[in-house]
Amino acid sequence: MRLGSLTRRLGLAVVAIFVVAACGSSGGGGGTASCSESKAKTTTSAAACGGMDALVAAAKAEGKLNVIALPRDWANYGKELDTFAAKYGIAITSDNPDGSSQDEVNAVNQLGTTSRAPDVLDIGMAVALANTTLFAPYKVTTWADILDTQKESTGVWFQDYGGFMSIGYDSSKVPTITSIDDLFKPEFKGKVALNGDPTKANAALNGVMMANLAEGGSLDDVSKGVDFFHRLKVAGNFSKTQATTATVKNGTTPVVFDWDYLSAAHGKDVPAWKVFVPNNAVLGGYYAQAVNKNAPHPAAARLWEEFLYSDEGQNIWLQGLARPVRQAAMTKSGTVDASAAAALPPVNGTPQFMSDSQATAAKNYLVANWLKAIS
Amino acid sequence: MAVARRGVHRTRWLKLQTFRYVVFALAAVYFLVPLGAMLEFSTRANDGSRTLEYWKSIFDYKEMVGFPIDNPTGIIASLQLAVITSLVMLALLVPTMVWVRLKLPRLSRIVEFISLLPLTIPAIVLVVGLYPMYIWLGTNVSDSILTLALSYIVLVLPYAYRALDAGLGAIDVKTLSEAARSLGASWFAVMWRVIVPNISNAILNATLLSVALVLGEYTVANNLLYNNLQVELVHLGRTNAGVSIAVAVASLLFAFFLLVILAFVGSRPRREFKEEPATMLASQSLTGI
């Protein structure tokens, strides 16, 4: 029996060691494995801040998140915001819904270290590249799934979702479009609009570039695109007014050049809405995420990024008909929402993307020639 | 301008009435047709039939109302801002304008120009100049949405000044105040009991303009990242086309009913023919010398 009691004591000791070890490694309670406010401000990944649970706890402690320029109907952001708020119990303040990417950066600059500054930004590439000093580097857990060309190596910005420039149209008001030159037909008189002024809005600049490619031009020279719109204006088919959901529904601007995922939103108002991407002009564009260096809620900001790049967040964008940046990886691993992926507008042809210098060249050309072309 | 049918030539009265009704008819067409178009669009379903679903969905949007009261957004914030802005604007402008008319007439052009200045700078760029002030306020005083009132008072100046100036120009401020002072009234009594009742309609118009401006203000609030009524309506309007217009019409109707209540509560019945008591006393005291 002495051997038995020794065994029992040894056994107890072994169990005790295991229990102590288990207690020590189950994060949080131990003290060193937590994400404090000061750590969250500069942490470059969830792991570096004590793991996802620590990040979640820190974010919940902050309780708030400031976002900017995220309209609810843009790439299904409404669902992203609602799901995040419900999942983590964090109150989201959504400001300036119609703001441009530059407005977001302006707000970050102007509001500095105050508590109402935006925590995270969703911006176009031109603005992201021009303002990297404002962002804090952060790598989400699924960092490896993002292609190197679609992220900045230290995590200062990383692309989130994108789409292709398209011509959306109300097929009950205008004939089916099979080529961009169809827009010169008399049925399109006064009906074709861009989503904004190309010297100001990213979507409009890409719209002109897409027309440029469709007319045989190249990414380096946007002159054919400007000429296209000039001819459209001369034919009386180009409309200078702002294309809103209301002007589309009411039939004033039944044809709009816009990103395919934004264009698809018109389907809510116009049952016969169709989205056309020319075969020879598949111009893609991605937006990028960035975390504000002076974010008033640093842990919540990083948790938001983690959420957006999780399978759930990426699928929500996919349901909004945007192409999330991890789509290829998720398709391979089988976590993609297959029915949403199947609903994406079909694209035949090789996608092209403007580089920063090509975009700048296009902008310069437009600033010098757009007004003349459409007056 | 009191219409007294006795003592006015009958044909002139007829001509006046014809003129009035022609003007009202033309104005009705010009102003009501676009509103009617918006109303029609906001009740048009995707298949062309009439529907109230867009109007109904406005009431589902809780953020528009803007609770809690200590950190308001939406309607509650805008109403509070409207009250604060109007009261402070009146308290600031009326005494100053009267004082300038009486004592500092050479400053009147300067005051007039300053009052016009907020309207020369578009709000989108004025807000750039306001940022440093708001950052200082945010860190040292308060970053409540009610600090917007400080900017709104400035935005309202041009309109309020012009309405009050027209009202003050129509009464004889100098005689009234001299008469009241000669009867021993303090400056406060002069303002409050003599001048203000005589320009009550101008004050009402200035208040109506202020309230309408605050309720309709979007740019400054939006760029300072505050969510007042109009910003919340833009959020709501992104749902679909019908809602975006329904919400705009609802906002107009809301402001209209508010102003109608103000107009009924605020305007004083104007006496026809009778001289205001102050001028009567003034003329008495002068003839009594």
Add this chain to the structure above:
Amino acid sequence: MTTAGSPAVTTNVGRPLLGGRRFSLDWVGALPFFAYVGLFLALPTAIIAIGAFFDANNSLTLDNFVHLGRNYVVQATITTTVVSAVTALLGAFLGALLAYAIATGNPNGVLRRTLVSASGVLAQFGGVTLAFAFIASIGPAGFVYLFFQSHGFDYYSKSLWLFDTPGLIVVYLYFQIPLMVLVFLPALDGIKPQWREATESLGGSTWHYWRHVAGPLLFPAFLGGVLLLFANAFSAYATANALINQGAPVLAQQISNGLSSEVGAVEPGFAKAIAVEMVVIVTVITILYSLLQRRTARWL
């Protein structure tokens, strides 16, 4: 002998009891106004004006003002000034007529109060929804246009003028006229019916009444209304941007491009220089206005 018991208090505060001129403290009365305006208007304006002298690298430069000579800015200046002047004069005239129609009615009536409230609301109505209100009615898909078109009259046959300067004028009047009504009505209220009777008893006609009695009394308020309407239209942004979204025809849109362009055309210093230009233009107009007030006060 005064009727009041206390000694008459004159308004000559500065007059001393003994010899010598005492320093007048009248200016103190205007202090609250100037202090408030100094802090919340002059300071932001100064910040903007100073910002116009810096470029993107925060170095001093006059380039932003030189760039005001760019042809699209000059064009925008002309368009904005013309549209503002036309809508100011037209809006003031039509608004004065409407105000007169209201003022000659029952001063306590429901009609007056309703119209005044409606004017208050419509004077501040603008932006995307005002543009849409016109697009939905007289626009190329609007029921008014479709009605006329089906009866043979196509008013867009030459050009889509709604999305050009003429359209801007028609739409701007929608808030200019009610604004004029509200700021002009108090002046009309000050016209006493006895003056009309006095003119008549002296043998004057309607023309005499307006030319020599009511007109000169109303003219300063009318001119003030014109000035206000000019400045109102001059700085309007949202309505113009919704109606004519291409080419930034109005100066405020040029400013917006300079501040919010997300394709790399952002030039905040230049935007501020345009703002300074706008202030200068309105200052010039205001000076012309006060000269005109002084002259007409003499003739009329």
